[in-house]
Amino acid sequence: MVAVIPQPSPVPSTRIERQSLHDAIVTRLRDMIIEGHLPPGTRINEGQIGAQLGVSRTPLREAIKYLASEGLVELVPSRGAVVKSFGAKEVLDMIEVIRTLEQFAGTRACQVATNQDIGHIRDLHDEMLACYRSGDRLQYYKLNQAIHSGIVALAGNAALSDVHGMLQTRLKRIRFIGHEGPEKWANAVAEHEEMMAALEARDPDRLSAILGRHLTLAWERVKDDLQP
Amino acid sequence: MVAVIPQPSPVPSTRIERQSLHDAIVTRLRDMIIEGHLPPGTRINEGQIGAQLGVSRTPLREAIKYLASEGLVELVPSRGAVVKSFGAKEVLDMIEVIRTLEQFAGTRACQVATNQDIGHIRDLHDEMLACYRSGDRLQYYKLNQAIHSGIVALAGNAALSDVHGMLQTRLKRIRFIGHEGPEKWANAVAEHEEMMAALEARDPDRLSAILGRHLTLAWERVKDDLQP
DNA sequence: GCGCTAAATTCTGTATACAGTATTCTTGAA
DNA sequence: TTCAAGAATACTGTATACAGAATTTAGCGC
Numbered sequence: 001m002v003a004v005i006p007q008p009s010p011v012p013s014t015r016i017e018r019q020s021l022h023d024a025i026v027t028r029l030r031d032m033i034i035e036g037h038l039p040p041g042t043r044i045n046e047g048q049i050g051a052q053l054g055v056s057r058t059p060l061r062e063a064i065k066y067l068a069s070e071g072l073v074e075l076v077p078s079r080g081a082v083v084k085s086f087g088a089k090e091v092l093d094m095i096e097v098i099r100t101l102e103q104f105a106g107t108r109a110c111q112v113a114t115n116q117d118i119g120h121i122r123d124l125h126d127e128m129l130a131c132y133r134s135g136d137r138l139q140y141y142k143l144n145q146a147i148h149s150g151i152v153a154l155a156g157n158a159a160l161s162d163v164h165g166m167l168q169t170r171l172k173r174i175r176f177i178g179h180e181g182p183e184k185w186a187n188a189v190a191e192h193e194e195m196m197a198a199l200e201a202r203d204p205d206r207l208s209a210i211l212g213r214h215l216t217l218a219w220e221r222v223k224d225d226l227q228p
Numbered sequence: 229m230v231a232v233i234p235q236p237s238p239v240p241s242t243r244i245e246r247q248s249l250h251d252a253i254v255t256r257l258r259d260m261i262i263e264g265h266l267p268p269g270t271r272i273n274e275g276q277i278g279a280q281l282g283v284s285r286t287p288l289r290e291a292i293k294y295l296a297s298e299g300l301v302e303l304v305p306s307r308g309a310v311v312k313s314f315g316a317k318e319v320l321d322m323i324e325v326i327r328t329l330e331q332f333a334g335t336r337a338c339q340v341a342t343n344q345d346i347g348h349i350r351d352l353h354d355e356m357l358a359c360y361r362s363g364d365r366l367q368y369y370k371l372n373q374a375i376h377s378g379i380v381a382l383a384g385n386a387a388l389s390d391v392h393g394m395l396q397t398r399l400k401r402i403r404f405i406g407h408e409g410p411e412k413w414a415n416a417v418a419e420h421e422e423m424m425a426a427l428e429a430r431d432p433d434r435l436s437a438i439l440g441r442h443l444t445l446a447w448e449r450v451k452d453d454l455q456p
Numbered sequence: 457g458c459g460c461t462a463a464a465t466t467c468t469g470t471a472t473a474c475a476g477t478a479t480t481c482t483t484g485a486a
Numbered sequence: 487t488t489c490a491a492g493a494a495t496a497c498t499g500t501a502t503a504c505a506g507a508a509t510t511t512a513g514c515g516c
Contacts, residue, residue, distance in 0.1 A: 020305050020469065022293065047497070056471045058286065061499090065250065065290045069297035071390065077248050078477055080498060093385040097329070104328040157321040159398075162299065163391040170387075248499065275467070284501045289469090306507055308468060 021055060025063035028053060033072050033083055034172045040085030044073065071170050088226040091174055092219060094167050099215040101164045102152060103208040109154035110204040118199055121150045125196050132189050145172070147192070151199065151211075174222055184221055191217070249283060253291035256281060261300050261311055262400045268313030272301065299398050316454040319402055320447060322395050327443040329392045330380060331436040337382035338432040346427055349378045353424050360417050373400070375420070379427065379439075402450055412449055419445070 029049075032038045044064060046057045053060070064081045067073045073081040086094075109118075128143035145168065152164045191214045198207035257277075260266045278288045292309045295301045301309040314322075337346075356371035373396065380392045419442045426435035 020303075022469085023303075023305075045497075057498090058470055058472090062290055062293045066293045066297045069294045075248075075251075077251075078498065079479095090386060094387040096385065097332075097387045097391060100328060100332040101325070104325075157324065158318060159322040159325045159395060163325065163395065167387060167391065250499085273467075285468090286500055286502090306468065307509095 020059075022059040022062040022066070025053060025055060025060055026066050029063055029067060030070075030072060030169070033067075034169070036173065038083050040083050040173075042083045043079075044081040044083065046080065070166060086170070086174065086226075088223060088228055091171070091222070091226060094171055095215055095219050098164065098167050098171070099212055101160060101167075102148065102211045102215065105152040105155040105157070105160055105164070106199070106207040106211050107204040108157065109151055109199065110202040110207060112156055113154040113199075117154050121147060121154070121199065122196060124150060125192060128192070129189070132185070144188075144192075151195075174226070184217075187217065188214070188221075248287075250287040250290040250294070253281060253283060253288055254294050257291055257295060258298075258300060258397070261295075262397070264401065266311050268311050268401075270311045271307075272309040272311065274308065298394060314398070314402065314454075316451060319399070319450070319454060322399055323443055323447050326392065326395050326399070327440055329388060329395075330376065330439045330443065333380040333383040333385070333388055333392070334427070334435040334439050335432040336385065337379055337427065338430040338435060340384055341382040341427075345382050349375060349382070349427065350424060352378060353420060356420070357417070360413070372416075372420075379423075402454070412445075415445065416442070416449075 131140040359368040
């Protein structure tokens, strides 16, 4: 059987890398969860999802196990997998860990990043500003994530990027909800400006402070939309 | 087929919890990797390991995917799974992240832990001291881990415990190697004494400093045994 | 003897089949 | 009408089967 998983965006043909089916399913399922097509608490019916994706249960189950380890679904014995749902406390916990990680990353980044690396973040930042001005929320959101991941990557610590990425993935679903108003959005953009300035000045303390504040405000923006 | 996975220690019958096969395999495989029965770089032959554990390939493969997400094995397309191997840089990276996490946890623990919780850590500490005096390295090692995990748990942040546990698991294999001499061991014990004192005094800065130093020294102890 | 090519084998990737457990539906009685 | 018990159904857990890729081995030419 030729399994065809429709991709949201066509993969550029530069990647010849042969990717196995379960890998593709992991990506697909993860997106479905993050984008809310599989809301929290949903029981994942292997037969149904498998049919929907055009794959058999075997690779699908493998993908589910992978996502379980990532913390996106929960495995209930004899009852399959359920999309994990987070309460406000859990989200706050995750944000605090992310803050800790980003502050460490920022400090390191000021020490070890090359000017070229920082320039790359600046490019993303400028692009994001353009999206802000044109009101492109989705692209803004994606670039925002890319900037945060990018700063973490500047620290040159694979384990750090690893765990940060994992937590960010778990939170993506939440942040999607936060449709902040224009004034809060403007605030966030201003913070990013400061962030860039501190990074380019290689001022670890200032960058750390801003990153911390930024995540506190991110929490303020979403907390009211969450169940206790 | 009745799949019998020999457990290292007989599970106490208090646990009626029905655990699925792939779950049991995850635990078993993880132990095999941590304890060095599957050294880094080993290609995991599904047929062979499956026969060895007395299970079919299906749940075994699911377990492998889970461990891949945990970062203990690496998935190579069309070539199965390989036990991940870490270089010195990667180990140092992990230790630095763990340090960051433990310092944050320690600070929080000083604020939110109950006296009873701290008492529990004290019990573990005393038990560990007994193992030190009697020279029981293996048990000492396990209690050491339990204390660090315990302090992290005191912070009451599930996401924090999650990522800390994950990194600690990845490192377990490494720490197993570090057979430090008696003087270094004595040092480590002394640090733990300070740690307990700071925790019981609920002094976040002191605790944070000691935790940081402790992990730096842990790195000193193992770094020479690693390939670059 | 050494290296290259091709067949053979081994192993992974995926699908399907079957057994056992949870869930739902139906039927009957209070 | 509501609840309970049991049958029917659906779904998960595990094993097996088959196709295709990777690796090994054998044979051949140099």
